[in-house]
Amino acid sequence: MGKTLYDKIWDMHLVAQAGTDNLIYIDRHLIHEVTSPQAFAGLEEKGRKLRRPDRTFATMDHSISTKSLALDACGPANQLQLRTLMENCEKFGVELFPVGHKKQGIVHVIGPELGLILPGMTVVCGDSHTATHGAFGALAFGIGTSEVEHVFATQTLKQGKAKAMKVEVNGTLSIGVTAKDIILAIIGKIGHAGATGYVLEYAGSAIAALSMEERMTICNMSIEAGAKAGLIAPDQITFDYLKDKERAPKGADWEAALACWQNLKSDADAQFDTVVSLTAEDIKPQVTWGTNPGQVVAVDEPIPAPTSFSDAVERTSAEKALKYMGLEAGQKLSDVAISHVFIGSCTNSRIEDLRAAAKIAAKGKVAAGVNAIVVPGSYAVKQQAEAEQLDKVFLDAGFEWRLPGCSMCLGMNDDLLQAGDRCASTSNRNFEGRQGRGARTHLVSPAMAAAAALAGHFVDVRELDK
Amino acid sequence: MTGIIQLRAKAAPLNRANVDTDQIIPKQFLTAVTRAGYGKHLFHDWRYLDLEEKVPNPEFELNRPEHQGSEILLARENFGCGSSREHAPWSLTDYGFKAVIATSFADIFYGNCMNNQLLPIALDNSQMDKLFAAVDADPQVQIEIDLPAQHVRVGEHSFAFEIKEHHKYKLIKGLDAIGETLELVAKIDAYEQQLPAWR
Numbered sequence: 311m312g313k314t315l316y317d318k319i320w321d322m323h324l325v326a327q328a329g330t331d332n333l334i335y336i337d338r339h340l341i342h343e344v345t346s347p348q349a350f351a352g353l354e355e356k357g358r359k360l361r362r363p364d365r366t367f368a369t370m371d372h373s374i375s376t377k378s379l380a381l382d383a384c385g386p387a388n389q390l391q392l393r394t395l396m397e398n399c400e401k402f403g404v405e406l407f408p409v410g411h412k413k414q415g416i417v418h419v420i421g422p423e424l425g426l427i428l429p430g431m432t433v434v435c436g437d438s439h440t441a442t443h444g445a446f447g448a449l450a451f452g453i454g455t456s457e458v459e460h461v462f463a464t465q466t467l468k469q470g471k472a473k474a475m476k477v478e479v480n481g482t483l484s485i486g487v488t489a490k491d492i493i494l495a496i497i498g499k500i501g502h503a504g505a506t507g508y509v510l511e512y513a514g515s516a517i518a519a520l521s522m523e524e525r526m527t528i529c530n531m532s533i534e535a536g537a538k539a540g541l542i543a544p545d546q547i548t549f550d551y552l553k554d555k556e557r558a559p560k561g562a563d564w565e566a567a568l569a570c571w572q573n574l575k576s577d578a579d580a581q582f583d584t585v586v587s588l589t590a591e592d593i594k595p596q597v598t599w600g601t602n603p604g605q606v607v608a609v610d611e612p613i614p615a616p617t618s619f620s621d622a623v624e625r626t627s628a629e630k631a632l633k634y635m636g637l638e639a640g641q642k643l644s645d646v647a648i649s650h651v652f653i654g655s656c657t658n659s660r661i662e663d664l665r666a667a668a669k670i671a672a673k674g675k676v677a678a679g680v681n682a683i684v685v686p687g688s689y690a691v692k693q694q695a696e697a698e699q700l701d702k703v704f705l706d707a708g709f710e711w712r713l714p715g716c717s718m719c720l721g722m723n724d725d726l727l728q729a730g731d732r733c734a735s736t737s738n739r740n741f742e743g744r745q746g747r748g749a750r751t752h753l754v755s756p757a758m759a760a761a762a763a764l765a766g767h768f769v770d771v772r773e774l775d776k
Numbered sequence: 777m778t779g780i781i782q783l784r785a786k787a788a789p790l791n792r793a794n795v796d797t798d799q800i801i802p803k804q805f806l807t808a809v810t811r812a813g814y815g816k817h818l819f820h821d822w823r824y825l826d827l828e829e830k831v832p833n834p835e836f837e838l839n840r841p842e843h844q845g846s847e848i849l850l851a852r853e854n855f856g857c858g859s860s861r862e863h864a865p866w867s868l869t870d871y872g873f874k875a876v877i878a879t880s881f882a883d884i885f886y887g888n889c890m891n892n893q894l895l896p897i898a899l900d901n902s903q904m905d906k907l908f909a910a911v912d913a914d915p916q917v918q919i920e921i922d923l924p925a926q927h928v929r930v931g932e933h934s935f936a937f938e939i940k941e942h943h944k945y946k947l948i949k950g951l952d953a954i955g956e957t958l959e960l961v962a963k964i965d966a967y968e969q970q971l972p973a974w975r
Contacts, residue, residue, distance in 0.1 A: 325960070326960050328957060330941050333957065335968075347810075348862075351810070358954070358958075361964075372806075373807060391807050391808075428974065436860055437860055438860040451884075452884055453887075454861075454891060455862040456891035460954050464957045464964060465968075503794070506882060507883065533884075536854065536882060536883065559973070563972075566974055567972070602794050602796070623793045626793070720803050722806060722807065739796075741798045741858060743798060743802055747821055
């Protein structure tokens with residue numbers, strides 16, 4: 311029987327049997343200020359070394375201001391966390407991209423940007439959106455702080471193997487429909503916990519046609535369906551993206567890598583535990599209406615009635631979500647007014663995302679009463695956007711142009727919403743309180759977010775293109 | 777750390793699905809650099825009416841007098857979904873919970889429980905219905921958990937639960953996972969020696 315891409319990467323990384331578990335090798339360990347301090351402290355308490363600082367890379371992203379480069383801009387607790395990361399990186403010899411550094415940015419934006427993430431690698435980070443890196447055909451997943459400490463000390467992790475699910479998307483996307491809409495449609499179809507216990511492999515002609523940045527958007531939200539990781543087999547688009555990236559292999563090493571990567575795809579006779587199929591032509595711009603990413607509809611569809619769910623638990627969840635969101639069944643999202651727009655996050659803050667949003671922003675002005683911010687994913691994205699004068703487009707339209715970081719995706723800094731605020735957000739989670747206590751989050755693509763900013767309510771971007 | 781073997785305790789009912797890690801412990805408490813002291817912030821947004829945590833929300837299940845001192849938490853499907861923050865199990869154990877019984881768990885949260893001596897038990901929805909009903913009928917009812925035998929008992933009901941052998945072993949023995957792996961250091965060395973340059 312053939313092997314899946316997941317099987318192949320798994321087999322490449324098996325170090326040993328550890329009891330009834332497997333010990334797998336970790337090629338890249340990305341860290342940030344929030345989930346690493348207790349792991350460093352654990353190493354110190356036990357007098358252990360960090361085994362491979364050369365495979366460990368640190369950035370500041372979650373707790374930082376997007377208005378100031380000062381570490382104390384968001385208060386003493388955030389400052390302590392950032393200083394602790396600096397001290398730990400210094401002490402243990404880990405390369406750090408601090409605030410203000412030309413390579414700083416959201417951990418899942420800078421890793422690929424620097425060419426640190428390669429096909430066939432295992433990549434971990436104390437962050438659930440590590441799944442992003444699966445776009446390169448790397449097995450990438452989020453871990454807890456105890457596991458961060460385990461990787462520090464051993465460069466390995468004890469793991470059980472997950473089941474494999476293939477998610478096929480065939481066909482051609484309509485104009486105005488993006489990678490974000492594909493992944494929201496997938497989560498809407500399989501559910502918020504539909505992929506729990508699985509590693510996903512995205513395949514099909516609509517996936518193969520996507521750019522690397524679009525593929526990252528898809529893989530990023532694998533966790534929002536409960537998946538351990540999401541994978542896309544590497545191809546010429548992947549290789550072209552990586553070629554000549556700063557940290558990517560060069561010369562003979564590149565050739566050797568390429569030879570290995572050519573084989574990194576599921577065999578034709580590989581068996582998946584589950585297969586799900588979607589047709590690209592059926593996917594429309596998506597907007598979430600509830601408090602988990604699976605509670606989503608197309609922008610031209612009404613909000614479903616809780617009674618339409620046959621499952622009692624789903625019905626109750628829908629009732630609670632509508633109450634929290636201040637919405638009613640049957641309402642059209644295009645009638646719902648918004649107060650805020652957030653364009654950013656590890657899901658949608660790369661240059662292509664900003665270009666898509668700027669293209670819409672150039673058509674008008676941010677509506678009265680709407681506060682809209684654009685937060686590039688990294689220093690490099692910010693520089694590129696400014697070179698293309700996208701910052702001017704946003705500023706002229708009335709958006710704020712900020713410094714790179716995680717920002718309002720989770721509001722660990724001061725980019726927070728108030729109770730009752732309603733936000734069109736390009737981020738990945740619409741959980742209760744995620745962007746601020748009592749705040750209401752609707753997940754959308756960058757183009758949909760920009761269009762909502764101008765209109766003051768959700769609009770179907772396909773109408774703007776006519 | 778001491779291991780979990782048997783537990784006999786009352787349970788607090790949180791009859792909700794998709795209880796995410798942002799609800800278990802909101803982001804403003806993730807700026808700490810230690811593992812201790814998260815229990816007072818557990819379920820902050822649901823539990824308190826104010827940001828200063830001085831006014832408990834009387835509507836919130838865990839705030840009811842009869843549920844004080846519960847060591848078991850009951851919930852529905854996809855408990856612990858969302859972020860990888862280990863602060864979630866840290867806050868549950870610091871509050872006093874030793875086990876969470878739910879319809880299903882998110883993968884990362886489930887793994888994090890194993891490193892924190894917090895026992896996650898998955899039962900099906902009809903079994904959860906019976907547990908919720910038992911606690912509803914008598915909030916003081918004692919729920920018995922036997923990890924080696926993989927049983928949950930309440931009144932006349934007895935439910936078997938699944939747990940992987942290595943997870944069970946770890947919860948019972950309370951092992952130092954890193955110390956155990958470091959015993960395999962020769963294998964890690966050998967693995968690294970054969971790695972191609974590009975990796």
